[in-house]
Structure formats: C-alpha cells, structure tokens
Amino acid sequence: MNNTRLQAAAKHFLQQHPKGFEDASLAEVMTRHSKAKLSEFAQQHFAPDSTATDAEIIDAMVKLVSRSSMVSMFEKPKFRDFCQRLDNMQAGFLADSLMRFLHDDQAAGFDAMLSLLDTQKLAKWSLMTIIPSYYAPQYEVFVKPTTAKGIIAYLELEGLAYKPRPSWAFYTGYRDWVNSAKQRVDPSLSPTNAAFTGFLMMSLS
Structure with missing residues (x-):
C-alpha cells in the first residue's frame, strides 16, 4: 500500500x-x-437469536435494500421482485444463507447467497454486501x-x-x-x- x-x-x-x-x-x-437507523433495523431483524420466520427475514432484507441510499435505483426493484418470486424452499435457502454470512460460516453463507442471486443475474457486489455493512458497520x-x-x-x-x-x-x-x-x-x-x-x-x- x-x-x-x-x-x-x-x-x-x-x-x-x-x-x-x-x-x-x-x-x-x-x-x-x-446508517444509524438502518443499522439498528438490521441488528434488530437479523440478530443471531432471532425467532423470525424465513418470510420475515426476506421481508426485512427487501425493506433494508429498498431504504438504502447506497444501492442503485435500478437494483432495488429487481431485488424486491426476485424475493417476491421465491418459493418456500428458496426463501429458506436465502434466509439461511444471510444468517450464516452474518453469524456462522461466513464463507459458506456468502457463496450460498451468491449462487441463488446468480440464477437471476443479481449477483452484484452491492446486493451481496449491503446488509452485512449495516449489521456490523465497524467490521x-x-x-x-x-x-x-x-x-x-x-x-x-x-x-x-x-x-x-x-x-x-x-x-x-x-x-x-x-x-x-x-x-x-x-x-x-x-x-x-x-x-x-x-x-x-x-x-x-
């Protein structure tokens, strides 16, 4: 450097x-x-001890992406529509991927999320990293x-x-x-x- x-x-x-x-x-x-309010939102909805259902986690993901000033106006509706089309199995896969990325085997969670987003050409850096950056903004x-x-x-x-x-x-x-x-x-x-x-x-x- x-x-x-x-x-x-x-x-x-x-x-x-x-x-x-x-x-x-x-x-x-x-x-x-x-970022303060959105970080608070992320920490509330994606906490490791959260009892939220898969559908509730997906809904919170969409809300966070939609409210972020760092995600482009073109990507927000594409991500929302993608999440709305997910069946129960896919929603569970995405919710689990995010929670692993945030709290458990980060590499596995990252790669799992990437694989699902990639099916709809949504494997973008912004969508992959926006929620973690709000959840743990100092890390x-x-x-x-x-x-x-x-x-x-x-x-x-x-x-x-x-x-x-x-x-x-x-x-x-x-x-x-x-x-x-x-x-x-x-x-x-x-x-x-x-x-x-x-x-x-x-x-x-």
Missing part, C-alpha cells in the same frame, strides 16, 4: 473538514447517507465497484484484484485492508467502514 498517498488524502480531507465526518460541512451528506464492508477499483489503483494495493463477480476471497481481502488501513488515520475518518471508504472516494475525486 502507498501509505504516503493515504496520509496525504487524510490530511487534505481534514483540512477541508477539520472534525472529519462530524464536521458541520458534511452534515447534509451524513444525513442523506445516515464488515460495502463493496462499491467504482470506489473499490479507485482505492486499489490509487493506493497501489497489492494482492487485491477487483472483479465484477463477487468472491469471498476478494471480500475478505478488501475487508482486512479496510480494517487495517483505518487504524493509520484519524478516527474521525472512520465512524463506520462505509464512511472510511467514502472519505477515500471523495478524496480520489
């Missing part, structure tokens, strides 16, 4: 926004992309293709090769890098991992 570029980006960002993401200059952006990551590619190129990250098709190998590599790199800059730049990658995206543009 090019640490010099990371530190320069952080310095420049803090010159413009001295309090990081708590700065008044970013109030509008933070309001528009507020999991939201993979936005343009942001991930820009960060990898600008900071010269070795061993991370972005590909349009989601993979567990890239996800964990990107997540590990984010959780490590955010320790190198002021904490005000990383109230969540999405905010940290957002800071880098704004710096790169």
